[in-house]
Amino acid sequence: MIHKGKRLFLIAMVFAMLWLALFGQYLAPNDPYETNLAMTLHKPVAQYPFGTDQLGRCIFSRLLAGVRISVFASVTVVLIVFVIGTCIGIFAGFLGGKVDVFLMRITVLVQAFPAFVLAIAIAGMIGPGLKNAILSMVLIYWTTYARLGRSLVLQVKSQNYVKAAQLCGAGKVAIIFRYILPNMIDALVVTAALDIGTVIIQLASLSFLGLGAQPPVIEWGSMINASRQYMQVAPWYVFFPSLILFVIVVLHNKMADYLNEGLEEGKVI
Amino acid sequence: MLKIHNLEVCYDKHITVQNVNLSVQAGEIVGIVGESGSGKSTLVRSVVDILPKGGCVTNGCIHFCGKELTTLKDKQMNAVRGKDIAMIFQHPQLTMEPLMTIDQAFYECIHVHRKCERREAREIGKSLMTDLGLEKPDRILNSYPFELSGGMAQRVAVALALVNGPKLVLADEPTSALDVTVQRKMIDLLLRVRDKTGCALLLVSHNFGVIAKMADRVGVMYRGKLVEWGLKEEVLYRPQHGYTDRLIRAIPKIQW
Amino acid sequence: MSNIFIKRTIALIATLLAITFLTFVVSYLSPGDPAEIKLSKTGMPPSPEVIEETRKAMGLDRPLPVQYFSWLKGILKGDMGVSHRTGQNVSAVLGKAFPKTLTIALSTVLLTTLIAIPIALLCVRYTDSLFDRVIQSTTYMFVSMPSFIVGLVLLYVLAVRLHWFSVTPGQGLKGYVMPVSVLVLSMSSWYIRQMRTIFSNQWSMDYVAGLIAKGISKRRVLHRHVLKNSLVPIITLLGNSFATLMVGATIVENIFSVPGIGHVAIEAVLNRDYPVIQGFVLWTAIIYILINFLIDRTYSVIDPRIRLRKGETL
Numbered sequence: 111m112i113h114k115g116k117r118l119f120l121i122a123m124v125f126a127m128l129w130l131a132l133f134g135q136y137l138a139p140n141d142p143y144e145t146n147l148a149m150t151l152h153k154p155v156a157q158y159p160f161g162t163d164q165l166g167r168c169i170f171s172r173l174l175a176g177v178r179i180s181v182f183a184s185v186t187v188v189l190i191v192f193v194i195g196t197c198i199g200i201f202a203g204f205l206g207g208k209v210d211v212f213l214m215r216i217t218v219l220v221q222a223f224p225a226f227v228l229a230i231a232i233a234g235m236i237g238p239g240l241k242n243a244i245l246s247m248v249l250i251y252w253t254t255y256a257r258l259g260r261s262l263v264l265q266v267k268s269q270n271y272v273k274a275a276q277l278c279g280a281g282k283v284a285i286i287f288r289y290i291l292p293n294m295i296d297a298l299v300v301t302a303a304l305d306i307g308t309v310i311i312q313l314a315s316l317s318f319l320g321l322g323a324q325p326p327v328i329e330w331g332s333m334i335n336a337s338r339q340y341m342q343v344a345p346w347y348v349f350f351p352s353l354i355l356f357v358i359v360v361l362h363n364k365m366a367d368y369l370n371e372g373l374e375e376g377k378v379i
Numbered sequence: 380m381l382k383i384h385n386l387e388v389c390y391d392k393h394i395t396v397q398n399v400n401l402s403v404q405a406g407e408i409v410g411i412v413g414e415s416g417s418g419k420s421t422l423v424r425s426v427v428d429i430l431p432k433g434g435c436v437t438n439g440c441i442h443f444c445g446k447e448l449t450t451l452k453d454k455q456m457n458a459v460r461g462k463d464i465a466m467i468f469q470h471p472q473l474t475m476e477p478l479m480t481i482d483q484a485f486y487e488c489i490h491v492h493r494k495c496e497r498r499e500a501r502e503i504g505k506s507l508m509t510d511l512g513l514e515k516p517d518r519i520l521n522s523y524p525f526e527l528s529g530g531m532a533q534r535v536a537v538a539l540a541l542v543n544g545p546k547l548v549l550a551d552e553p554t555s556a557l558d559v560t561v562q563r564k565m566i567d568l569l570l571r572v573r574d575k576t577g578c579a580l581l582l583v584s585h586n587f588g589v590i591a592k593m594a595d596r597v598g599v600m601y602r603g604k605l606v607e608w609g610l611k612e613e614v615l616y617r618p619q620h621g622y623t624d625r626l627i628r629a630i631p632k633i634q635w
Numbered sequence: 636m637s638n639i640f641i642k643r644t645i646a647l648i649a650t651l652l653a654i655t656f657l658t659f660v661v662s663y664l665s666p667g668d669p670a671e672i673k674l675s676k677t678g679m680p681p682s683p684e685v686i687e688e689t690r691k692a693m694g695l696d697r698p699l700p701v702q703y704f705s706w707l708k709g710i711l712k713g714d715m716g717v718s719h720r721t722g723q724n725v726s727a728v729l730g731k732a733f734p735k736t737l738t739i740a741l742s743t744v745l746l747t748t749l750i751a752i753p754i755a756l757l758c759v760r761y762t763d764s765l766f767d768r769v770i771q772s773t774t775y776m777f778v779s780m781p782s783f784i785v786g787l788v789l790l791y792v793l794a795v796r797l798h799w800f801s802v803t804p805g806q807g808l809k810g811y812v813m814p815v816s817v818l819v820l821s822m823s824s825w826y827i828r829q830m831r832t833i834f835s836n837q838w839s840m841d842y843v844a845g846l847i848a849k850g851i852s853k854r855r856v857l858h859r860h861v862l863k864n865s866l867v868p869i870i871t872l873l874g875n876s877f878a879t880l881m882v883g884a885t886i887v888e889n890i891f892s893v894p895g896i897g898h899v900a901i902e903a904v905l906n907r908d909y910p911v912i913q914g915f916v917l918w919t920a921i922i923y924i925l926i927n928f929l930i931d932r933t934y935s936v937i938d939p940r941i942r943l944r945k946g947e948t949l
Binding site: 219222223224226227230231232233234235236237238307311314315318319320321331334338341342345348352355356359360363 | 650653654658661662775776779780781782783784787788790791795875878879882883885886889890900901903904905907912915916919923927
């Protein structure tokens with residue numbers, strides 16, 4: 111059993127994140143794009159709770175608007191790689207033979223290099239931009255799920271109840287959906303939950319380097335990048351985006367930890 | 380020489396050994412028999428305080444040669460372990476450091492208790508192993524534990540245990556992981572060791588046959604308690620406890 | 636032995652060819668014309684004729700396989716081509732950045748090892764103690780923190796507030812202090828957690844009980860035997876980290892303006908400087924292959940089980 115408080119926390123977190131991502135922009139006290147040249151790099155005041163940036167835009171409102179990009183982009187990446195990677199892994203594991211060898215060669219090759227360097231190289235070759243950053247993440251991260259999915263399929267496939275189902279004449283598709291998928295979904299979900307935090311960091315890092323989201327898209331990484339030259343005059347400009355990014359990542363990781371604990375003990379909610 | 384009084388051992392508040400009283404005289408072989416989970420391994424391990432994580436002695440005392448082991452500091456305990464009290468385990472290969480050759484293991488064992496040269500340690504190891512009937516001791520000394528067979532490794536483990544001339548050897552299922560024919564050799568070996576060195580032996584096994592063959596005095600553990608204690612003959616022919624009776628009748632009837 | 640070695644070398648060369656060809660294809664297909672980018676740097680919008688001429692001069696008008704093979708021929712002669720942006724030799728560009736990256740990589744890995752091993756050993760020795768718990772939560776925090784945030788915080792505290800360093804890039808060795816500190820902070824946090832797991836796994840193994848039963852002190856068992864038995868996974872991790880750093884600590888080099896390999900890579904990527912990107916990819920592949928080879932060698936030096944098993948099968 112996970113602790114009851116932890117379980118509540120987990121549920122609250124998921125909802126808070128979704129809610130912020132969907133409606134965060136309506137909470138914003140100011141228009142995140144509206145400039146106020148009379149109050150550039152102003153310290154936090156009632157009108158601008160987190161201060162303003164170099165164009166006098168409300169940092170708080172921009173951060174709220176950024177939840178959408180950061181969370182949605184990362185969740186999109188993880189969802190895509192989750193589906194594609196798992197399918198490829200299941201195929202490879204279930205079919206075996208040359209397809210399997212070929213697919214695994216590719217995953218080994220991709221995983222031999224650090225994700226971030228690859229992301230830079232890919233983003234560099236296809237050009238900077240949020241979509242391309244997402245694409246490069248997808249191109250890298252599907253391998254994790256393919257490998258995990260494959261090893262899980264091989265594990266489950268060798269179980270006697272699957273062999274029994276095969277002997278009873280169950281078709282391949284039926285076996286995959288009825289016996290194999292339900293038995294491996296836990297491990298994959300935990301990996302996905304853990305990856306969301308990592309992907310948030312990596313997307314923000316790419317944007318920070320100028321390879322991810324381009325203005326006027328509001329993204330935390332590029333905000334932090336823009337803010338650093340004003341570090342001496344407007345430390346809050348650096349501070350708040352960094353803090354929010356950090357908090358979001360920690361919350362995601364905690365959530366993944368709880369999910370992991372919960373699934374290990376057999377139940378989540 | 381060893382006197383255990385009212386011993387209680389717990390694992391995370393779960394009592395595994397309770398109210399155990401027993402003693403081992405010098406040169407005597409005491410056998411503890413019981414099914415797995417009865418707490419017999421915990422009992423011997425608690426003597427030298429090498430219980431797995433979460434386990435600790437919560438009550439009672441363990442007297443050994445005028446010392447109270449349960450109150451000894453780590454440092455004083457280290458001086459007793461491997462010197463006066465040595466231990467043999469069920470899986471010799473797993474309990475030897477995988478990256479040390481037998482040669483180095485001998486040196487390490489001697490070196491922690493007294494000053495010694497590497498060459499001297501090697502000589503001691505060689506002569507001990509020759510005494511124990513191990514062939515090609517030089518080759519063994521240069522090998523790693525994983526290169527030895529189970530029976531060979533267990534004999535090497537006995538040699539390592541004897542290296543500092545212990546007064547008491549604790550043996551936790553020393554034969555259970557071995558082939559039956561090798562088991563027999565092991566039993567003879569341990570008996571010979573006792574006769575030669577005069578050290579006492581506290582032997583734990585789930586196999587009543589082994590205990591019956593070797594022990595002078597026998598104890599039966601059942602659910603964490605010592606339900607039977609006495610000379611071998613008494614226990615074998617006039618068991619007091621129903622469990623002992625069942626245990627004895629479960630021995631396959633082959634006369635040794 | 637030699638058979639395996641040849642097989643491996645062939646596989647390596649095939650991998651290298653595949654990687655470089657792939658980067659060629661992707662850069663060929665991707666939008667954005669390097670010639671145009673190069674010319675637009677001058678400020679004036681170039682005329683189509685000028686672009687065409689420049690493309691010819693840069694060899695971009697040739698079909699893809701031809702470009703690739705001429706690049707490959709150059710590599711075999713040790714010529715990695717010329718940067719589109721600056722006209723410098725790619726090998727010279729990388730060569731100039733190399734010492735800086737090497738300094739950062741070496742000192743980071745060294746310091747991380749020196750910090751993480753003792754702390755992780757203490758955590759295992761005193762599991763669940765106050766010390767252990769404090770370390771656990773601190774490292775959790777640092778592991779969740781993107782390295783650019785660690786970098787900016789450090790920059791703010793040490794340079795803006797305390798004035799120990801200048802905000803502008805430092806000269807000489809002093810310029811490495813902040814970047815290396817950031818990397819060491821992030822990396823050793825991660826390593827303390829990893830090593831703690833590795834050590835405590837080893838600590839619960841049977842041989843530890845065996846050694847303690849011989850009268851060897853727990854301290855010595857931990858510091859000597861457990862450490863030695865943990866070396867294989869630790870060296871694998873450290874080797875990989877070293878490789879990652881050798882291809883450029885991009886973020887940190889960017890924040891502290893260290894002109895290392897990572898800096899070169901980012902500059903090249905932002906300017907579509909394909910020859911430099913190619914060079915960077917080749918460099919990455921070579922570093923990884925080399926370091927993995929070395930890690931493999933150390934396995935058999937450390938662990939006789941690996942060494943002797945290999946001897947049997949080869």
